[in-house]
Structure formats: structure tokens, C-alpha cells
Amino acid sequence: MWQYLRSRWQSLIFRLLFYFVISMLAVTMALAISFTRGLKPHFENEILPNVERYIEYLIDDIGIPPDLSVARRLADELPFEIRIEGPGVDWSSSPRLRAVSSYRFEPAPRPYDDVYFSQQRRNQYLLIRKQDYRYLFAIDNSFRRGSEQRHSLLFVFLGLILILLYFAIRRMFRPIEAISEQLRNIGEGNLDQSIDISGKGEIAMLAAGINRMSAQIKSMLEGKSGLLLAISHELRSPITRMRVNLELLEPGDLQKKLIDDVHEMETLLAAILESEKLSSGHAPLSLGRHELLTLVEEVVSDHSCRGRIRTSLTPVEVEIDRLRIGLLIKNLIDNACHYSSAEDGLIEVRLRREPQAAIIEVQDHGAGIGEEEIPRLAEPFYRPDGARQRSTGGYGLGLYLCKLIIDAHRGHFTIESEPGSGTTVIVTLPL
Numbered sequence: 001m002w003q004y005l006r007s008r009w010q011s012l013i014f015r016l017l018f019y020f021v022i023s024m025l026a027v028t029m030a031l032a033i034s035f036t037r038g039l040k041p042h043f044e045n046e047i048l049p050n051v052e053r054y055i056e057y058l059i060d061d062i063g064i065p066p067d068l069s070v071a072r073r074l075a076d077e078l079p080f081e082i083r084i085e086g087p088g089v090d091w092s093s094s095p096r097l098r099a100v101s102s103y104r105f106e107p108a109p110r111p112y113d114d115v116y117f118s119q120q121r122r123n124q125y126l127l128i129r130k131q132d133y134r135y136l137f138a139i140d141n142s143f144r145r146g147s148e149q150r151h152s153l154l155f156v157f158l159g160l161i162l163i164l165l166y167f168a169i170r171r172m173f174r175p176i177e178a179i180s181e182q183l184r185n186i187g188e189g190n191l192d193q194s195i196d197i198s199g200k201g202e203i204a205m206l207a208a209g210i211n212r213m214s215a216q217i218k219s220m221l222e223g224k225s226g227l228l229l230a231i232s233h234e235l236r237s238p239i240t241r242m243r244v245n246l247e248l249l250e251p252g253d254l255q256k257k258l259i260d261d262v263h264e265m266e267t268l269l270a271a272i273l274e275s276e277k278l279s280s281g282h283a284p285l286s287l288g289r290h291e292l293l294t295l296v297e298e299v300v301s302d303h304s305c306r307g308r309i310r311t312s313l314t315p316v317e318v319e320i321d322r323l324r325i326g327l328l329i330k331n332l333i334d335n336a337c338h339y340s341s342a343e344d345g346l347i348e349v350r351l352r353r354e355p356q357a358a359i360i361e362v363q364d365h366g367a368g369i370g371e372e373e374i375p376r377l378a379e380p381f382y383r384p385d386g387a388r389q390r391s392t393g394g395y396g397l398g399l400y401l402c403k404l405i406i407d408a409h410r411g412h413f414t415i416e417s418e419p420g421s422g423t424t425v426i427v428t429l430p431l
Contacts (some may be wrong), residue, residue, distance in 0.1 A: 085099070285321040336364035406427060
């Protein structure tokens, strides 16, 4: 309950409604206090003189000492309940009337010295002392019931106003919910949706501004991606020609170094193209049911570092894009190989099944990474300071491409690392 209220408190409409409820209760309490304070003077100044004189006549009819048969007849005929206490008498016309000592009385103002009155819940009581007898009358409170009816109508009226205000405010601030949703979409990279605008107020102008901002961001990102893809495509042709020409050179160390450099360029371009396709949504996944254990074994057996890898695999069948998950596993193993040596120990590849997910872990025992650098490892072209040497290979695109593949499969991954203790990458793929 508290968790729900805490989450709803973030809603502007909910808070406005809460303030209106508090305001209504405050107004109602003020009216109730005013009515209660005004009731006593009303009784003393307007009701008491007439009622006291009438009750004096009734007591004269009952007599002193009281004639209980007359008291019974009067109680049956008149809108009064009567109780009489005195020497040898303890009589009540109704069991609801308790003993006089059960009530808290206040003396009436002058000139009613022998008169006392009390108010208990919905009833008004009048006590008159005559010689050794006490006469208690429960007065018909019809005037107060009418006031309570008016207060009930006031409550209903205020409730209806509150409901109308709620719907009016909800209609007025409805675009804020759409704006909040659109901002969340922008933060997640979804720029295809826009806010439906109605009206011409400030909120509508704000929504229109966010729509323009979203369109401009989308245009800039598409322009950047298009430029990068165009450059990558244009570079493929001359690189291919370079590779063919290098193959025609006389074999030797120089030829081998040049061919290795061209191969690195081809690998980099392939990584850029794949990452841009995944990030822009231009490459839909080719999903199918596949056994992850078989895929991991194939990647490990084809890897150049297979002699340094130890596996612990549990059969798990998942709906994946087999080619891209294979690339994901290969990139993780590549990183583990690049940033650890044979002297650091074996690279461990583990696969296990959980109730709702398949877990892939790749662990090395190399130099490790500082905690402050872990959040940036999945950024494109980012490499830790200790991994910038060309001898390590890599371009800072491996983990970025892994992140895109995992996001496309609606999974997530975490990196655990300590300097000197190695690094573990944990990938979670939903079943």
C-alpha cells in the first residue's frame, strides 16, 4: 500500500487531488467547529426559555411527590423521554435514559438557577431540581437533525465538486503524462513516437517543443549513422583492392605485416557496420530455437585460444539469433585472451540455466580493470588506459557490439573486475 502511494506521489495529478481532499476536509472541519460553537448560544438564548417554561408546566402536572402514572401518560403523548429520581423514586420512561449521575451537566444562565443542561452525542438533556426530586428530560432534537441533514448535503456537494475538479485537472494535465512517456522513450533511444497535441496552452507548446527536439535528435543520429555507414561501405572497395595487390607482392615479412594491417582494417569496418545496423534497427534479428551449449562449444573449438579455455556448460535452449550470439561469445573470449596471458591461468567459460534466463560467464585472471572504468567499457571506441597499446589488439568496439547484441535480445550484462584479480563478464539472456 505504502509502496503504491509512494509511486503515485510522483504523479502531479495525484498530488493535486490530495491537496483538494485536504482542503475539503479543512473546510468541513471549520464548518463543523463553527456549528458546534454556535449550537450552545442558540440553545441558551432561543430554545431554553421556551422549553424551560413548558417543562415547568409538565412538572406541575406530574406533581410533587411525582405521580408516575401521569409521567407515563405524558411521556407517551409528548416528544419527551422522562426520568425521575428522588426519595423512594427511581423511574424512567425509557431504558435509554441512564441515571442522572451518568451525565455531565452545566448550569443554565440566570434566571434559571435550578436548571442544568447537557449534550450527549445526538441528544439534548435538561435537568430540573424541585425540592428533593430531580426531573430529567431528553428533548426532541429535530432542529439539530435538520442541521445534520444540511451538513450531509454539504458533504455530498463538496464531494461532487471534488470529482469534477479531478476530471478537469486530469484533462488539463493529461499531456504531462504523454510528455513524461516521450522523454523516457528519448532516453531509451526510441525516437519514432511523438506526442499527440491538443489545445493551444503552455503545456501544448511544451509538447510541441519536445516533438521538434525528438525529430531533430533523430535526424542528427540518422545523419551520423548514415555518414558512418557510407564511409565504411566506400572504404571496403579500396581495402579489398589493397589486399588483392598485396597478395601479388613477393612473399616476405613486409608483405605479411601489410596484409595483417589490411585485415585489421577489414575487421574494424565489419564491427562498425554491424554495430550501426544493430543500434539503428536496420538489421532485424533472425531468431530461432537453438542449443546454447552446442554454440559455445563451436565457438571455443574454432578459437585460436582454445588451449587456454576451460568450459563448464549446462544444456540450455534459447530463442536467439545464432550468428550474432556466436559473435557475442567470440568477442568476450577475444577480450579475455587479449587482456590475460597463459601465465595468468585458464580462461573459464560457463553456461548455466536459471528459471527465467540463460547465464553465460567468461572469466579471465589477467590484470583486471579499475572500478571507475567499468561503467565506460561498453562505450564505442573506449579502451582503458592500460589497454591502449596496439599490441593488445582491439579497437574499443568489442564490448559495445556485445551490448548491442544483448540489448537486441532483451537481455543484460554486468562486468565484475578488480585490478590484479581478473575480469568476469556475466551475460543474461531471457529464455
